[in-house]
Amino acid sequence: MTALTIPGLDQAPTTNERLLTWVQEVAELTTPDRVVWVDGSEEESKRINAALVDAGTFVPLKKKPNSYWAASDPTDVARVEERTFICSVDPADSGPTNNWMDPAEMKTIMTELYRGCMRGRTMYVIPFCMGPLSAEKPMLGVEITDSEYVVASMRIMTRMGEKALARFTDGADFVQALHSVGAPLEPGQDDVPWPCNDTKYITHFPEERLIWSFGSGYGGNALLGKKCYSLRIASAMARDEGWLAEHMLILKLISPENKVHYIAAAFPSACGKTNLAMLEPTIPGWRVETLGDDIAWMRFGEDGRLYAVNPEYGFFGVAPGTDYHTNPNAMRTIERGNSIFTNVALTDDGDIWWEGMGEKPEHLTSWKKQDWTPASTDLSSHPNSRYCTPMQQCPILAPEWDDPKGVPISAIFFGGRRATTVPLITESRDWQHGVFMGATLSSETTAAAVGQVGVVRRDPMAMLPFIGYHAGDYFNHWIQLGKNANAEKLPKIFYVNWFRRGEDKRFLWPGFGENSRVLKWAIERLEGTAAAEETPIGHVPTPADLDLSNLDAPAEDVAAALAFDADEWRAELPLIEEWFAKIGDKLPTSLRDEFEALKQRLG
Numbered sequence: 206m207t208a209l210t211i212p213g214l215d216q217a218p219t220t221n222e223r224l225l226t227w228v229q230e231v232a233e234l235t236t237p238d239r240v241v242w243v244d245g246s247e248e249e250s251k252r253i254n255a256a257l258v259d260a261g262t263f264v265p266l267k268k269k270p271n272s273y274w275a276a277s278d279p280t281d282v283a284r285v286e287e288r289t290f291i292c293s294v295d296p297a298d299s300g301p302t303n304n305w306m307d308p309a310e311m312k313t314i315m316t317e318l319y320r321g322c323m324r325g326r327t328m329y330v331i332p333f334c335m336g337p338l339s340a341e342k343p344m345l346g347v348e349i350t351d352s353e354y355v356v357a358s359m360r361i362m363t364r365m366g367e368k369a370l371a372r373f374t375d376g377a378d379f380v381q382a383l384h385s386v387g388a389p390l391e392p393g394q395d396d397v398p399w400p401c402n403d404t405k406y407i408t409h410f411p412e413e414r415l416i417w418s419f420g421s422g423y424g425g426n427a428l429l430g431k432k433c434y435s436l437r438i439a440s441a442m443a444r445d446e447g448w449l450a451e452h453m454l455i456l457k458l459i460s461p462e463n464k465v466h467y468i469a470a471a472f473p474s475a476c477g478k479t480n481l482a483m484l485e486p487t488i489p490g491w492r493v494e495t496l497g498d499d500i501a502w503m504r505f506g507e508d509g510r511l512y513a514v515n516p517e518y519g520f521f522g523v524a525p526g527t528d529y530h531t532n533p534n535a536m537r538t539i540e541r542g543n544s545i546f547t548n549v550a551l552t553d554d555g556d557i558w559w560e561g562m563g564e565k566p567e568h569l570t571s572w573k574k575q576d577w578t579p580a581s582t583d584l585s586s587h588p589n590s591r592y593c594t595p596m597q598q599c600p601i602l603a604p605e606w607d608d609p610k611g612v613p614i615s616a617i618f619f620g621g622r623r624a625t626t627v628p629l630i631t632e633s634r635d636w637q638h639g640v641f642m643g644a645t646l647s648s649e650t651t652a653a654a655v656g657q658v659g660v661v662r663r664d665p666m667a668m669l670p671f672i673g674y675h676a677g678d679y680f681n682h683w684i685q686l687g688k689n690a691n692a693e694k695l696p697k698i699f700y701v702n703w704f705r706r707g708e709d710k711r712f713l714w715p716g717f718g719e720n721s722r723v724l725k726w727a728i729e730r731l732e733g734t735a736a737a738e739e740t741p742i743g744h745v746p747t748p749a750d751l752d753l754s755n756l757d758a759p760a761e762d763v764a765a766a767l768a769f770d771a772d773e774w775r776a777e778l779p780l781i782e783e784w785f786a787k788i789g790d791k792l793p794t795s796l797r798d799e800f801e802a803l804k805q806r807l808g
C-alpha cells in the first residue's frame with residue numbers, strides 16, 4: 206500500500222507545508238489503516254470515547270457525567286526515566302543528568318521501530334497549542350499518535366483541534382511530536398485494552414524541537430505536550446530565548462485586605478504541587494485561586510517583573526490521597542465529570558475509589574481488574590494512578606487563567622519530600638542563594654517514575670527528569686537571569702518541606718490547608734512585617750513568627766518541623782559535594798561560592 210491510498214490522509218484541513226509533508230512521511234513509515242485529522246469537536250470526542258469503550262480501554266462511570274475508568278497494562282504505569290533521552294548533537298549539551306544518544310543513531314533505531322508500527326490502527330493528527338491561543342506567538346505543536354486514549358487525554362490537557370489549527374499560518378513553526386504505542390495489529394488480530402510495547406523510548410531532539418515517543422501509553426510518556434514539550438523542549442527554547450520553563454504550580458493568594466500575590470512553586474512529582482495549587486486556607490480571611498498545578502512558563506515583562514503562564518488546559522493529578530479533607534477543590538473539579546481516571550479502583554455502582562478517599566467500600570474492582578475487599582493486602586489503586594480533568598471545572602480557577610500576559614510572580618517556592626533535615630520553610634538571602642537552594646534541592650523518589658520509591662536524590666528545581674539540556678548550563682541560566690534583572694523586582698525564593706517526620710514516622714506538620722500559614726509568613730516577609738531567625742541555611746521562622754492560631758497540632762511537632770539542625774545539615778554537605786562533582790566544570794562558580802559559604806557558616 207502506498208501512502209496516497211491511506212484513507213483520510215488527503216483530508217488535511219491545513220495548507221501548512223511543513224505539517225503536510227511531515228504527516229505524509231509518518232504515514233508512509235508507520236502505515237496506519239487510516240488517518241484522522243483531529244478537530245476537537247464534541248462529536249469527535251463522543252466517537253473517540255465510544256471507540257475506547259468498545260475496545261475495553263474505557264469503562265463509563267455511572268456516577269460521573271461523561272467520565273471513564275481505565276486500567277493500564279500493569280507494566281505501563283509511570284514515566285520511564287531510564288528510557289528517556291536528550292539527543293542533542295553534542296553530548297555535552299545533554300549533560301550528566303540525562304541519557305544521551307547520537308541523534309542520527311537514535312533516529313535509525315527508532316525509525317525501524319516505527320516502520321509499520323501503526324498497522325491495523327488509526328493515525329491521529331492532533332494540532333495543539335500550549336498556553337493561551339490568543340498569545341501573540343502561540344506555542345504550537347502537533348502530536349501524531351495511534352492511541353485513542355492519547356487523543357481523549359490531549360483534549361483535556363491541551364487547547365487542541367480546530368481552534369489550535371486556526372493559529373497555524375502557512376509558515377507557522379510548531380513542535381513535531383510523534384507517538385506510537387508500538388503495537389501493530391495483524392489482519393484479524395484482536396486488540397488489547399491497553400496496547401503498549403516492552404521496548405520504550407521517550408526521546409527528544411532539542412535542536413530540532415522534535416519529540417519521538419514509542420512503546421508507552423502512560424501520561425508523562427505519551428501526552429507529549431506535557432513533560433516532553435512544555436518542560437524538556439521548552440527548557441531548551443527558554444535557555445536560547447531568555448525565559449524559564451519550570452515544573453511549577455501557579456497560585457494566587459489573596460489576603461483579608463484583598464492584596465494579591467502570585468506564587469510559583471516547584472516540587473518533584475507527587476510532592477504536593479496540585480494540592481498546594483488548590484489549597485483551601487485554614488486561616489480566616491485568606492483565599493487561594495488556582496492558575497496551574499504542574500508547569501509554569503515565566504518571562505520578564507516590560508515592568509521588569511517575572512510573569513508566569515500555565516501552558517496546560519487540564520490537571521493530570523495523583524489520585525491516591527485526594528479527598529474532601531485534603532484537596533476539596535480537586536474533588537469538586539472531578540465531580541463535574543468530563544474526566545478520565547487511570548489505574549484507580551472501580552466501585553460496584555460505577556464510581557471511582559482510591560486509597561485515602563474515606564471509608565473502604567466492601568467490594569471494588571482493583572486497578573489490576575481483580576476483586577478487591579478491605580481484607581485484600583494489595584492496594585486497590587496504583588500509587589501513581591491519576592485523574593485527568595479540565596482545568597475550567599476547578600471552582601477556584603483564577604479569572605486571569607487564560608491571559609497570555611501571565612501573572613507577576615512575587616515568590617518562588619522550591620520544595621521536596623524530606624523526612625529529616627529540611628525545615629518547614631527557609632527564606633533565601635537573595636536570588637543567587639535561592640538558586641543555590643533550588644540547585645541542591647533534594648527529595649525522596651516517588652511512584653511517579655518507575656524505580657525504587659523513597660530514595661533521597663538531588664532534584665534541582667524539581668526538574669531532574671525534565672531539564673532538556675546540561676544541568677550546569679541550566680543553573681547558569683538561572684543565575685544569569687537574576688543578574689540581568691532588577692533585583693528589587695525578582696521574586697523572593699523560599700525552600701519548603703511539608704514532609705518532615707517524627708521518630709514514629711508521623712508527619713510533624715499537618716500540611717494541606719494548613720500550609721496557608723506558611724504562605725502567609727512568606728508574603729509577610731516580602732512586605733517586611735514578619736520576623737525570622739538568621740541561620741546558616743537562611744532565614745527560618747520560629748513558632749512565634751508563624752500564625753498558628755487555632756492550629757490543631759502539637760507544639761513540639763511544629764517546633765521540630767521548623768527547627769534548623771546544624772548536625773543534619775553538616776551531614777548534607779558531602780551529598781551536595783558529590784552532586785556538584787557530578788555537574789562538573791559547568792557548575793557556575795557562584796554556586797560553588799554559595800556552597801563554600803554554607804560550609805563556613807556551618808563551621
Ligand SMILES: Nc1nc2c(ncn2[C@@H]2O[C@H](COP(=O)(O)OP(=O)(O)OP(=O)(O)O)[C@@H](O)[C@H]2O)c(=O)[nH]1
Binds near residue numbers: 523653
Ligand atoms: N503530608 C502531606 N502530604 C501532602 C501534602 N500535599 C500533598 N501531599 C500528598 O502528596 C501526594 C502528591 O501530591 P500532589 O499534590 O498530587 O503532587 P504533585 O506535585 O502535583 O505531583 P505530580 O502530578 O506528579 O507532579 C499526594 O498523596 C498528597 O496527598 C502536604 O502538605 N502534606
Ligand SMILES: O=C([O-])CC(=O)C(=O)O
Binds near residue numbers: 284474475654
Ligand atoms: O508527567 C507525568 O506523568 C505526571 C506528572 O505530572 C509528573 O510526573 O510530574
Ligand SMILES: [Mn+2]
Binds near residue numbers: 473474475499
Ligand atoms: Mn508533575
